Amino acid sequence: MVGRASAFADPEIIRLATKEFVPVAGDDWYQRRRTDAEGLFFKKLTDQGPRAGTKAHTHQGMYLFTADGQLLGFKNASQQVDATRQTIRDALAKFRQLPAARTRPGAVSVPEHGPLDPQFARVPPEGGLVASVFTRILDYGPGGYRKGKCEAFGGDKAARDHLWLTADEVKAMAPARAEVGSRYPVPKAVATRLARFHLIDNTRGEPPDWQPDQVRLSRMTLRVAAVTPDGIDLKLDGEVLLATDANPAKADRGFEVRLVGDLRWKPAAGAFDRFDVTAVGTWWGDMHDMQKGRPGRSLLGVTVELAGDRPADRVPPQWARNPAAYFGRE
């Protein structure tokens, strides 16, 4: 993340990535494990890199290559902007020296992918809901909530993740009665997923999820606020207490959080066209393998909203690595 923040803020690197290359982002945790066509292609790339033949457990880095799989350049991180830019330029120059029979549009034929790896490929649930989740440290002042400040490099930026709901979970969130004022609880599977996997401080790296018994208190309610030809407006209200100890006063890590939300259910479409959830609370404690956060208790905010339809919106939720836990099938 540090490297990304440095190198990809450079206008020339952004121009090269956007105009001269097809830019693609991947999660090494999945790709180094996949045994389908994509996994094999990725292995073909990494076998040409400097880590080939080593016992490296990671394949992180920047790879520059042809559509038929020839590695043109590699850099393991991108902290040094000048070196990163030069690596990209050198790879582009190599590409331009290849025969036109391999580089002209349509010269390379990419075969059908074939079956996806059933264990390590992730696609959004069919007929389900995909939402973007943003998380950021906050401060509070005379004007209300504002972006927070901290000493950890990049720790003041918004972290990004996605929330996935299955088609059945979406239906279970719909109101049974279109009657203003009627209330009902957020389905347990959805409330648990939000609490365990999305009320998390992921602003400085990859944090652990909350274990089921660390959800000490969870209450989330939906209320029918209005019924119009446009749909059924719902208000979400909730509070959650997450703590590593049954006695929160003794917990070395915790999050006390309130949630509100504005959702709109479209009965005819059988879908939500608004899914805005906002949470704010006090976070305390640090996490293994991550930069230290702010000392003591500090504010953390989380927002949820329907995702768009860009490829970047299909990145799986961080904790979909463990689909049984994420989808409550344990």
Add this chain to the structure above:
Amino acid sequence: MRRAVIGGAAAAMAAAAYLLAPVRLAVSAPPLAERDVAVLRAAVRPSDGEDPFASIPWETNLWDARTKAAAAGKPLLLWEMDGHPLGCG
């Protein structure tokens, strides 16, 4: 003397009751009024231009990216991370 013994026992029972009482769970998070929501969401979400990395039109499916690169006659730039590859800024 007897009064002192009774008093001591009562104090011990009270202390035991305190120690054994279930922890009262309550959320003491800051208030979240309707009027705070818009300001709060604006503070949390990435602002325009805040993360230049996000301005790049990233593909996230390697096979789709290969197909597009082959059709366009371009090489590929793969940014590979352990974790959400477009995660934090």
